[in-house]
Amino acid sequence: MSDALLSVTGLQAWYGRAHILDGVDLTVGRGEVLALVGRNGAGKTTTLKAVMGLIDARAGSVRFDGREIAALPPHRIARLGVGYVPEDRRVFAELTVEENLEVGRQPPRPGAPHWTPDRLYALFPNLAEMRGRRGARMSGGEQQMLTLARTLMGNPSLLLLDEPSEGLAPRIVQQMAEALKALKAEGLSILLSEQNLGFAAAVADRATVIETGRIRWTGAMPALLQDEQARRNWLAV
Ligand code: ATP
Secondary structure (H helix, E strand, C coil), rough: CCEEEEEEEEEEECCCCCEEEEEEEEEEECCCEEEECCCCCHHHHHHHHHHHHCCCCCCEEEEEECHHHHHHHHHHHCCCCEEEEEECCCCCCCCHHHHHHHCCCCCCCCCCCCCCCCHHHHHHHHHCCCCCEHHCCHHHHHHHHHHHHHCCCCCCEEEEEEECCCCHHHHHHHHHHHHHHHHCCCCCEEEECCCCCCHHHCCCCCEEECCCCEEEEEEEEEHHHCCCCHHHHHHCC
């Protein structure tokens, strides 16, 4: 894809001596949602962390918006417009919803949607209802939404989302899926790591399948749903 917003080529990563990623290639087009799917331990989280610059022992090329970012530290990558939402929720427990959002506030960025607390409350109505509540008094799912909303206050053009549906109640999973579709409609590009194929299918245009640190399959989401062999080989538990 020539006009890819994110283009990852030959990405390698190590934890100590353990060679975890062994040549990951993937692209996220502008305005596209790509699901990175795979079993537990396949390397999804490691891929997102390596793209974000959070793993020291890494090699390969990561191009974002036409620029090589593979050697940059995470705060520089964030400043260029990449938002990272980790699997574990990162809310400030002593701060209210409103204050948590203010912590994430950054100036508007050309070419990326501009978020304000009011726009985010429209996207996440349950956060609007609890804007004065402290993080510590929110459920896991609510904290997950707040972590995403706070990241959006940085006005990213690309979101790296690590298993956003994990551990959420079904009603909240539905809300999360709707929110991600709305973000896509705003023009945001998203790389989404997921174990839940149903959730990935609801929001992603394309899928790429990872197993033991290598990409095994890439194609349109509906094609993956129809490819029983691919699902059996790399996704079934
Ligand atoms: P999960 O759904 O469990 O998050 P994943 O696909 O995101 O799975 P990763 O978390 O990227 O997988 O893990 C890939 C491999 O790296 C696994 O074998 C895991 O045990 C290993 N690993 C992850 N973190 C570390 C670490 N800090 N030190 C050593 N090995 C690690």
